[in-house]
Amino acid sequence: MADPLSIAASVAGLVSLADLIVVRLIKYGRAAKNAGSESRRLADEVNLLGGTLSSLSTLADALKDDAFDNKFRMHHIEACNDTLVEIQEALKKYNSDITTKKKAMWPFTVRRVEELIKDLTRHKGTIALALSANSMEAMVQLLADVQAHQAEITAAIKDTTKITSRIHENMERRKVLDYYLEYNPQSNYDMSLHLRHSGTGRWLTRLPEFQHWLTTPNSLLWLKGIPGAGKTVLAGVVIEEALKKSTVTTPSAFFFCDYKNEKTHSIETILRVLRYQLAIQKEEAYTKLEQHYQAHHSSGLPKTPSVPSLSSLLQEMVRLFSHVFLTVDGIDECGTRADEVLETLTAIMETTDNISMALLGRDEDNIRDCLEDVCVPVEIATHKEDISEYVRAQLGDRI
Template sequence: MGDPFGISVNIGGLVQLADLVVNKIWPFLKEMKNQRSEISKLSSESIASQINLKADVKAVKEELFRRKELEARIELDEKRKKVLDFFGRVGPKENHAMSLKLRHEGTGLWLLKESRFNGWLQNCDSHIWFYGIPGAGKTILASLLIEKVFQLCKPSEAVAFFYCDYKDTAKQDPCYILASIASQIAIQHEKACEILEEEHKKIHPGTTDVKHLKPEILVSLLKKQFGLFDFTTLIIDGLDECGDNTAN
């Protein structure tokens, strides 16, 4: 039978050795673990930083694209504004604003109930002519009609108007009248605006004023624009103040 104490001693020595190894190595293992944790943390932070950097770069690119797109739109809008101003340099806004200001509440409402007015409003290729002595209030009625037609206008329809004025020779010129109508129609449909821009390219810079154009050119332009809509309503006030040639 062997010596159990010898075995015990050997086992005890191994335990001591193991304790020694653990005591000596453990700090290194702990340090390695800490470093590994630190490396993992740094790695995560690095990945997060890269993701954030990519996000920042993407955001910068998107912002640059947005600005370029905005600049292009502004430039396009400026070009279009020049075209619209070229054709609409003589417009009806001031006359319309003044007529609305002069109209008393309730004035002309009888007209909206007239069967002839409603028949004109609802039927294509129909015409209605209002006549009366000077100062009878036809211009005030015209402003009422314009407002009413705009209220009833559908997206597939167009409306344009003009006030001829015996006190302003430009507002008696057929070319200015037709050009103003074309400019108004252009802002109601993208394609109508493109048609106007194409016409502008043909005549500009050779022609500096629409009054130098032939009325037939503007009539042809308007026909192209009108073809884009189901229905186009025109209201012209004071044609009798412009002479027979303009009225025709």
């Protein structure tokens, strides 16, 4: 609580404090390193506030004999005092340097100076309004009312700022993610599910080799077959089973190479898309992706990420999980770049121990040479169980 005498004394004390700060700010403007124009701007605002406080001090002194209800608090005077004391303490910390040969350091950042100037301007406006009072109680009431109103405005601004920040963050996140999603394999996966007849492909999921791949990290599965054997359809089976196993700590990512789309033949595109899928499944993985993005967009024109940097980051992201399923279909459809794709993917397998990777492609010499010593291949051919399921489905439809 405050009485008329203590209010008048408090305001008078603020006038003296403001005058002291102005003098110190002027000294800093001449002697402090990196002060620039910031010290002058801050000094001008404190000086204007000091003049307004001086007028308020005169009014408070004249009204101090008025009857006064001591239930009021001088919230705004206290807030004004807090701002001035913060400036004083910061200047006092480095004040001794000004009188020595050592170059004094300016204690405020540009951002903090802007915030202080806004605070000082707000205090000045409120005090100017209180000068219209014709009694001590009216003066305090005006200050209290403005303080409450400003609190409401500040709360509303904070809420708006949070919403704006969230929108900005979402836009920034979308920009980062879109940079890595050069090709969306979801349509390929949807097509593989559409082409698959109900009940077919179950034989694959019951194979010991497949069950080992599904349950054991650091395992490589190669599904091979002649053109038209149904590798892409079975890729959908593999991805579907992996997705059933997916959890927060066990993500699944996939890619389809398509001979009709040259972009899908690039190991850079494959690595980008696999990383994108991991990033959207864990915040720490997204952070890694964002750091990589910033490193290549920090200044000037954006730099194209190299294959080693893409590969290295994928390994870092993989290590954030306990078990990761990666499925890549159509290795053979990468043409002349198939060797590079195979070498990069198998190298990632060698440097991590928590990936279950499934590769699907024709049994061609270069693919066989790369994979036959590191995995047990599974031959894909027309399976009698699939034929039985297909005939049964057709008969059911016809009946």
